[in-house]
Amino acid sequence: MMQAKSQRKLLLFHISKEKIAQIQKVCNKFNISIQKVEPRQYGENLGALAGISGMKATGKAYIGAELPSEMMIFSGIDSDTLDDFMAEYKKTGISSIPLKAVLTPFNVSMSVGEIYQELVKEHNSLCK
Numbered sequence: 001m002m003q004a005k006s007q008r009k010l011l012l013f014h015i016s017k018e019k020i021a022q023i024q025k026v027c028n029k030f031n032i033s034i035q036k037v038e039p040r041q042y043g044e045n046l047g048a049l050a051g052i053s054g055m056k057a058t059g060k061a062y063i064g065a066e067l068p069s070e071m072m073i074f075s076g077i078d079s080d081t082l083d084d085f086m087a088e089y090k091k092t093g094i095s096s097i098p099l100k101a102v103l104t105p106f107n108v109s110m111s112v113g114e115i116y117q118e119l120v121k122e123h124n125s126l127c128k
Contacts, residue, residue: 100119
């Protein structure tokens with residue numbers, strides 16, 4: 001399902017233009033492209049949003065509110081690059097985004113709402 005060498009991409013949700021511009025500078029150092037996901041795309045599965053070959057768009061319309069908090073999803077990024085990216089991100093002083101995930105075979109078919117709920121649960125259990 002997931003291709004071995006996929007394009008490095010960072011999906012961003014509910015993040016201001018100013019913060020995206022800061023994140024873009026970090027992404028440029030690691031050859032990672034950014035995709036800002038709009039609320040109307042929230043019914044879509046993560047794989048289709050990330051442009052993973054073989055992942056078909058559901059075409060499900062989302063009619064609802066913007067996510068209540070920021071979220072970012074990494075696609076096609078190996079763990080060493082991810083570690084380097086996060087170190088550089090922290091060094092730049094950009095405010096933290098607590099809800100983040102790496103695209104995996106487990107979550108690639110999830111909708112934006114589903115992954116958001118999972119990450120909120122995970123974050124809340126870690127912060128107790």
